[in-house]
Amino acid sequence: MSHAYLFSGPHQIGKMTLAMDVARLLNCEAAEPPCGDCRPCRRIADQLHADVRVIRVQGTGREGRGRTAISIDQIRDVQKEASLKPYEGRYRVFIIDGAEQLTEEAANALLKILEEPPEGVVFLLLTSDTGSILPTIISRCQRIELRPLALELIARELVKRFGTEAGRADEVARISGGMPGWAIAASEDSDVLDRRASQLDTVEVTLRQGLEGRFAYAERLGTAFTRNRSGVLGELDLMVQWWRDVLVLSQGKTELATNISRIDTLKTAADGLSTDSAANAIKAVQETMDHLERNANPRLALDNLMLALPTIS
Numbered sequence: 417m418s419h420a421y422l423f424s425g426p427h428q429i430g431k432m433t434l435a436m437d438v439a440r441l442l443n444c445e446a447a448e449p450p451c452g453d454c455r456p457c458r459r460i461a462d463q464l465h466a467d468v469r470v471i472r473v474q475g476t477g478r479e480g481r482g483r484t485a486i487s488i489d490q491i492r493d494v495q496k497e498a499s500l501k502p503y504e505g506r507y508r509v510f511i512i513d514g515a516e517q518l519t520e521e522a523a524n525a526l527l528k529i530l531e532e533p534p535e536g537v538v539f540l541l542l543t544s545d546t547g548s549i550l551p552t553i554i555s556r557c558q559r560i561e562l563r564p565l566a567l568e569l570i571a572r573e574l575v576k577r578f579g580t581e582a583g584r585a586d587e588v589a590r591i592s593g594g595m596p597g598w599a600i601a602a603s604e605d606s607d608v609l610d611r612r613a614s615q616l617d618t619v620e621v622t623l624r625q626g627l628e629g630r631f632a633y634a635e636r637l638g639t640a641f642t643r644n645r646s647g648v649l650g651e652l653d654l655m656v657q658w659w660r661d662v663l664v665l666s667q668g669k670t671e672l673a674t675n676i677s678r679i680d681t682l683k684t685a686a687d688g689l690s691t692d693s694a695a696n697a698i699k700a701v702q703e704t705m706d707h708l709e710r711n712a713n714p715r716l717a718l719d720n721l722m723l724a725l726p727t728i729s
């Protein structure tokens with residue numbers, strides 16, 4: 417084992433699942449670790465194990481409200497704990513979930529620990545954005561990049577493991593884009609798909625509207641962005657997926673569409689638009705997401721997007 421790993425890959429690809437497996441592997445008491453069934457394995461799964469800690473942005477509770485970064489205080493706690501012998505297991509495991517969200521100060525403190533790693537401690541850094549992590553931190557870690565799975569594989573496993581109906585498994589797999597975490601969440605909890613469907617309904621209604629309706633939508637998203645950044649970026653990503661479907665349908669490639677259950681609406685939209693305007697719409701939404709991630713004025717960026725998107729029939 418190395419003392420530090422960086423697991424990178426898109427949201428819900430399985431970084432935390434892998435990290436938990438590694439934590440179990442290191443502390444399992446069975447002959448073939450990780451068994452998932454011994455006391456340490458179960459305590460890790462239930463997040464009760466004293467030597468396995470997950471560090472992430474503390475967004476809840478009175479003090480943590482509105483925080484957007486992993487603070488220096490959190491890393492100082494890690495430093496203190498890392499210097500102690502494991503309490504109940506063989507290894508102390510620190511999982512930094514969202515390593516790109518360390519403040520500069522916190523990142524430098526973590527770097528110091530990684531430069532002189534204490535015995536019996538393993539750090540697992542998880543990120544969907546390697547580019548935002550200090551190169552000096554990256555160079556101290558073994559890198560493991562997680563990539564999307566084949567959609568057929570996801571669909572098959574949903575049917576096999578969760579008894580999902582085949583047609584639904586197919587659509588969930590397509591929507592997941594190869595992210596098993598998303599696919600499992602969506603097949604276990606129908607709210608995930610319902611919420612998504614209602615967001616897509618709003619997108620379709622908005623695209624049929626004139627400027628007044630569109631600006632109202634931009635205002636709602638812009639206001640939401642300050643307190644729920646990832647939620648708004650998720651909604652825009654949904655818009656990209658919707659336009660991608662319009663694009664493939666405008667080329668007659670129905671088999672490549674993602675949102676199979678709304679294929680009729682998508683086909684109608686595709687019939688009234690050129691392939692170019694669908695492609696431009698995708699580009700416009702992606703550029704807006706870029707601008708938002710670089711802290712552009714949300715309202716301005718979203719208003720511009722509303723002006724750029726074509727009206728659909």
Ligand SMILES: [Zn+2]
Nearest residue numbers: 444451454457
């Ligand atoms: Zn075990």
